[in-house]
Amino acid sequence: MSFTGREFWGVVHGMGFGALFLLAFGGGIAGFYSLRQELLTAAGVRERMRRLRIGLLAMAVAAWGTVITGTWIVYPWYRDKAATSPRSQLLADPSTEQWHTFGMEWKEHVAWISPILATVVAFIALYYGVNLIKHERVRKTAMALFVLSFAIAAVAGGFGALITKVAPIR
């Protein structure tokens, strides 16, 4: 039971950074949602914000880790010119070529928007700190960007998982 080097990096990209980002979203959105004046004491706000800031920063790092490892380590193996590369295999069969021409082409580009948005959300939490609770409008804006970042990552991650199923990198 072992991984090749390529499979290892595929796991780091998708199940390490990628899954960490997607799984942490639930905690982040719950933290934002409950960050309301009527629900928290001063001590509660401070504790919540510390957790939220660390969580959002970790999510932004995970999002950057996902796209950087995906683009610069895993993707060159995927698009290798060899007939055995996943891209070549997908394009060789009309029944699978859309996994590349639509799925991979969309995923490889759109994924990069997610860490940009995740970084903005982390910046908002770091910039305002506990004072974020005074800014209902900013909190809702951050939540909107946070959900969008997640949705884009989910599209990219979903296609990544499916493409790996059809044509794994070995």
Added chain:
Amino acid sequence: MGYAKQEEVLDSFGTDKPEGPISASILAAGIGSLALGVLTTLAEASAAVKEFLTFNQGVGPLSGKTILAVAVWLGAWGILHPALKHSPFESRKALILALIMIALGLLLTFPPFFQLFASE
């Protein structure tokens, strides 16, 4: 906890900050997303642009598209942050503008759309 007590809690958090830097970061994200879309479509439409964007042979044109999009995003943030540092520029207004740019960025990175411009 009563309303007056809640006000005391909020006051205990100290001086508030202007919304401008938040808006700057949101607008910059929109600009970066749009830049990614524009570069993606341009690379599809022009073989010369695609070649120019191939910063790395292994990664192909995606290397240039993503490096330049991130550079545009950080550059825009670097310009907008000091410009709006003391401004009360509302984040909702910035969000609307950014969402328009992000939507355009998503459209321009959507294969059925950018492949319409494919060069022969």
